[in-house]
Amino acid sequence: MARTLEHGERPRVRTWTPLAWLGTTHPRQAVSTALGLALAAALSGRPLREVGLVALTVLVGQVMLGWADDLADRSRDARRSPDTKPVATGRIEPGSVWFAFTVALLVVVPLSVAHGPRAAGAYLASLVLALVGDRFLHATALSPLPWMASFALYPAFLAYGGWGGVGETSAPTLAMTVLAALLGLGVHVLRALPGLVDDHAEGERSLPLRLALRWGTPRLLLVAGLFTALVVAGMLIVGRTLGLT
Secondary structure (H helix, E strand, C coil): CCCCCCCCCCCCHHHCHHHHHHHHCCHHHHHHHHHHHHHHHHHCCCCHHHHHHHHHHHHHHHHHHHHHHHHHCHHHHHHHCHHHCHHHHCCCCHHHHHHHHHHHHHHHHHHHHCCCHHHHHHHHHHHHHHHHHHHHCCCCCCCHHHHHHHHHCHHHHHHHCCHHHCCCCCCCCHHHHHHHHHHHHHHHHHHHHHHHHHHHHCCCCCHHHHHHHHHCHHHHHHHHHHHHHHHHHHHHHHHHHCCCC
16 A cells, blocks of 8 residues: 655655656666567668557567566565555555556557567567566576576568568678677676665675675676676677668
8 A cells, every 4th residue: 555644744855656657667768678579670770660560569668577577476566665666565556557458469569560470479488588587587596597598589570571461581691680689688697786685685696796705895896897798799890880781
């Protein structure tokens, strides 16, 4: 149930229902992923309407993943960071989030199919891998695998995509697929860093936590940032020389 404000207490902005809902979508990850893939589509020569369709499809998929994450982790979030997790504190009912998740699923499937059957298969598979991985592997040494597998499918989603359900037939290059998987590894480590102290207290042993315990968090941040930057540079070079397909 929502917390009752004491007399004279001003409501905090983050408790407002629209902003609380926005927080459940993990907006930074959702928007950055959607913009990143839309930019990749534009650089690969896709027309503007297809770039917009890529952005919308990925945004809906990422919002759906954010809701699934908050639903799966609400017990843990209630212990770790209740002030920033409206689902964990009950400011937003889990049933409402389940309904929103179902609606997003019903929307993301036709949006994916609009890119063509192969592109739809690649993107929907990436979502399934992300959902399953977050549920079962996020606290283990295998935590990077769903990130790497999910990111490795993004080049196929872009390569096979087309407007109106008529996708392309050209497969993505192996180099771009491998680099995308490595980018998933870098992003996973960088996103895990802020929560490593809480992860350690919970007894989790993800790969980023194991590396932080061995190297130290500052060194891991430096290594992961440099690694991710090099992978992005490699993707730009491969895109200009070999191309996406």
